[in-house]
Amino acid sequence: MKTTGKVTGIVSNLVTVEVNGPVAQNELCYITVDDTKLMAEVIKVNGKNAAVQVFESTRGLKNGNDVEFEDRMLEATLGPGLLSSSYDGLQNDLTTMTGVFLKRGEYTDPLNHEKLWDFTPIAKPGDKVVAADWLGEVKEGWLPHKIMVPFSFKGEYTVKSVAEAGQYNIDTTIAVLTDASGEDVNVCMYQKWPVKVAIKGYKEKPRPSRIMETGVRVIDTLNPIAEGGTGFIPGPFGCGKTVLQHAIAKQGDAEVIVMAACGERANEVVEIFTEFPELIDPHTGRHLMERTTIICNTSNMPVAAREASVYTAMTICEYYRAMGLKVLLLADSTSRWAQALREMSNRMEELPGADAFPVDLSAIISNFYARAGMVVLNNGQTGSVTFIGTVSPAGGNLKEPVTESTKKAARCFYALEQNRADKKRYPAVNPIDSYSKYLEYPEIREYLSEKVTPGWVGMVEKAKNIIRKGKDANDQINILGDDGVPMSYHEMFWKSELLDFVILQQDAFDAIDALCPISRQKYMLELVLGICDKEFSFADYEKCRSFFKETINILRQMNYSEFQSEKFNNYQEQLINFINNGN
């Protein structure tokens, strides 16, 4: 029998329920208000009183309202049809909702139960299988979507039968498995999994050893993120966090992309809805939307569902990882999620930590980041979830709890800088403060040597060093005046400007410059470093300035031209002539 209860207290979306039976932490329940049922989650239990956070507005709720407990946690529904869908934080399909306004208590099914999928069996009768093993596959767009032994299955099963190749809907039984005690269980094409629990079902989680290309130079060249790695982008408002994330989403070298718009502007999500169906994935030539799932809980949608949205997104990512796919999760912004935690902790009258955030904020964040990673599946194949989150630090000050906690958990740090944004140097990633821990991994260095060119990391470090020295030189010039420093200072400064304008800056709105494959990044970095290696002897700093300005101009024209096209080669020729004769 289900546990039931009655509402005994309400503060905003925190509701206290007196229960008549057992309840579990994070168990779901429904509160009846008039003729609708509102979904809520247990977040604290004290004696017979359970504190639940309601995922909807609690307007009109009364003490004494009936509550029914569900004996399950908040779950994601996993099956073919997730890609190109748009969900809210609780995985309700936004596209099938009626009316312009969101209706409280309207829950829609995440998957289409009528659609037929082309099923091909993989497992054979007699096979021994465990959770997450592949039973068959369907084509979801162009991706092979594996139908797996449900993650919740414990122990070993024997395949009794598998459906023949053919068209089925997701409710059809596509396999019958026999468990150790000889009992048969039917498996259909979808399964459910509690979002706050990490999906296991893999053999091991090795250290990342490959790079995930994003097409963004300041990431790939300077501070690359590993496939299965974690990174975060903190920055004050107006510095281009969202533009950078969208750029990564458009070009990231992943097979599946999940975008979690968590407590951000609705118009930004509308931009994704409008643009993505039009845009082409540069790696496959297919529509971007085909590989994208959007989880959208904008800032005006209920706060508790905002917290759920990042977990829902991560669960979907882990599901596709178990199929041996390369998955990229982008969450904008994790600060809003932390603020949702703060609101609840506040209402529960917990003792606050720094800036009134809950004391376990750091643990919650690192736990979440830990769900990313590269895994070796039971069948030896690999899959990965790469996670990049944005952080919106209050007042742009990075010394605040969310940024600090995230810094401990994430391995790449892309600091967006107000000063660079003001100067329109986009992407405004600070080249000196930002880092990628992966560059220290021997396996990654080896990979880069093989994939890009031998000694690549050395070149990158050299470039960083020039930028650092150029900044120091510029500081000196600003203090002592143009005439007060030796010529070499001007030269050093302009060499760093050269790197800044040609390598660091990238036009996200230019069709060609926006996407820069690693081969092209290598070509340009070698070219620019070649110029930096030269010793010049300028007569005065005006000459130095005009020489580098022209050099930058030509190199930028190259960035805007198709790689190794005639136009590109012409500019390069022009560049060589200019350098040899121009000073």
Add this chain to the structure above:
Amino acid sequence: MATKAFQKIYTQLEAITKATVTLRAKGISNDELAVVDGKLAQVVKTKGDLVTLQVFSGTEGIPTDAQVTFLGAPPTLKVSDELAGRFFDAYGKPLDGGPEPQGREVQIGGPSVNPYKRKQPSQIIPTGIAGIDLNNTLVSGQKIPFFADPDQPYNNVMAQVALRADVDKIILGGMGLTNDDYLYFKHEFEAAGALEKIICFVNTTEQPPVERLLIPDMALSAAEYFAVEKNEKVLVLLTDMTLYADALSIVSNRMDQIPSKDSMPGSLYSDLAKIYEKAVQLPDGGSITIIAVTTLNDGDITHAVPDNTGYITEGQLYLRADADSGKVIIDPFRSLSRLKQLVQGKQTRKDHSQVMNASVRLYSDAQNAKTKLENGFDLSDYDLRCLEYAKAYATRILAIDVNLTLDQMLDTAWEIFGTYFTKAETGIKQEFTDQYWVGK
């Protein structure tokens, strides 16, 4: 708010704070309104049979044996075309002596638009002010605040923007307006002969601060009526959102909540977002555009209110006094409209964004020249021309009282470019200089 017959009257308060009262009552629903000693109040917390009410006009003089009746519903507004041309207080009661408007009763602070059903904003709202139209184009469905110091004339600028904007309805939500400013708005609207498209919800500084909390929801409920049901272009003006946030912090403080940054409630971001995100372009053509005012403390944008606002809104506008023209201008450097690229060159002339960038860049060169001058350095010929240009640009285009169409702004800019600069100095694409260059 007439009390219904047979309503239970409670007469025993358990606790009173400056903003809230607590009593024992049964069958009370969350967010429901009540009348405490004749004052309007709203349920903010229930615990067992203890109910805490936030009294909008403050609890001064409320005795422990005050009469309390519950009204059974959250705050509502009667929406119909009769709202047009009227002035109301925070409760939606007429301030202008006219009759109470009739219409469908809607609960204020209603649900959000399904993000999937929104349309991408794509219509320019021209205002005749170059600081907006030319440099930071306003788009219907956008939300954008003025970040202004209290001594800046933000209310005057906003009134001008509103009256010049090409919209069907203008809804003013005044929070903590001084009586003088309220009368100013009233006078401006009347003088412009625009009363029939104006609706005002006003809480002045003479009225209790907590009442302000109702104003944005009232204004936006009226806006939703005209935008959703009449497919109208609605412009909502909210001034001053910092005072709104102050009222939030008063209530949360009285409820013993732990404050976060700058003694603001931890839910400030969500509270503000709930208001600003009502800005929307609807699929059937109606739209709600929000222009707000956030007053700053000595220009400090790291304070919790402007900071959270900046993360929510689509850009921000700064005012500043321009020394050259002696006029107020919208600061071309710090101001930003995040949606401008959705209309520039699409709904406006193709040369728009190039002219905008060039004029701002040259204006910034003029600032550098000014710094040089102040530091006693010699000025080059280019510097001198920049200074002349800046004067012309500020006086003929940027000044807030200049009223031009966008094409006129662009033409004037070309004319000024031609007077002081060469084509190369403007750095504008050749296809546009070929077409529009004036002079040599």
